[in-house]
Amino acid sequence: MMKILMIISFINTILFYSMKTPLSMGLILLIQTLNITLISGKMSLNFWFSYILFLIMLGGMLILFIYVSSLSSNQKFILNKNYMIMNLMLLLIFILMIFSTKLNLSMNLEMKKLMDLEIDQNFMLKMSLNKLYNNPTNQIMIMLMNYLLLTLFIVVKITNINMGSLRKSF
Template sequence: MKMTIIMMFMLSSTLFLMMKHPLSSGFMLLMQTTFSCMINSMNSYSYWFSYILFIIFIGGMMVLFIYIASIASNEKFKFSMKTMMLMTMITIIMMMIDSTIMNNMMNEMMLYIKNTKMSNKEMMSIMKMFNFPMMMLSMLTIIYLLLTLIAVVKITMIEKGPLRMKN
């Protein structure tokens, strides 16, 4: 289950780079937020961190949605057949990778966790978030923030002048 969510996160990251419309980019960011919170809730004993993370990201998405709605309110939303075909191919390839390579990697990771006794409840601390099993979530959060930064830079081009004309 966890590997499927990670694969969906990677697929939405790939699709995010292909999106042309700001609302579809916002939807992909929302999907990535949901996937990262699901991964975090599966890896910790308490759901509070994932809940707070989700609430913070949703607050940021609301601000981003209001901003985009004022800029691109009349822009048409188009589906590209090329993008749909590419998305289908990437999904099939990721399913193949998930069934072969990722299962072996997950078994090795579980063996490592059992050997280092990291699964004890006494070892739960803030440092667990940056150790081996949870390191992937931190990396996915860093990638999410980088993609959000790229989206904001693409939206606010200096050559185009102010974001909204004053009458």
Template sequence: MTIILTIFLINTMLFMMLNHPLSMGGMVIIQTIMASLMTLMIASTAMFPLILLIIMTSGMLVLFIYMSSVASNEKMKSSWKLFFSYMIISGLMYIIMPEMSNMHGNYFNIYIKNEEINLLKLFSYPSHYIIIMMVLYLMLTMIIVSFIATIKEGPLRTK
């Protein structure tokens, strides 16, 4: 868990230094995978991380298609400044993280057990009707938007 958290924090710091949209999209996909792995370790089921991964990956696919149509031939520039900052940040994180992992002790385990109980309460009897209504509303909205948007009027229109 601490290794995934370390990589997550390093990628978060490096995200601010990126300037190309495709590299930012790749970093968001890596962050999504790390968040899904952390959620998988905390939750007892794999349903929540899988939903998170599918939703974020599909959103990034839409952004990738849009960016490839807008800026198709731009080159990504590799920067030595980014490489050295990555090395410095990762070195500092490996020094700091073992000390941080000893600080929380058993409080983190208690927090994880409370989170599992809260997730189970979310999908229990009285509130599962609201969740089903939200899913149906989102599906209906997606179907209506796909019927409204035609190929000739969208941002990726054909000539």
């Protein structure tokens, strides 16, 4: 499962460079965030951190979608054939590299040590959720919440409903 998620992550990374419109880049970024959420959820004991990551990125993407759709004009979505052939070749090389190795990509050395300790999962769940709101990281969370709220207010102020969209329609 982890190998498939790594391949999807690599495909999204390659596709991101071929996108020219901001909305298609946002879609690829959202798919990549969902993929990273699944990878981090599989590596940890719970999905809370990955769920919080996805919700924060989704909120930021909604704000960016409102801002970009009010500013940019509609552009056609065109893919270059030569670029796609090069991407497919890189993808095949990457798939061969992943499936030819005998490495277990889902666990690194620290995760194996943690699982060997056989700590009670309820205790681990409580400790991991407490770290999010403890002293060093609670300031980062509060700053992140304030930044997202300020960005939301700025985008709402820029895109005034009475004035219509910011781009000119002829």
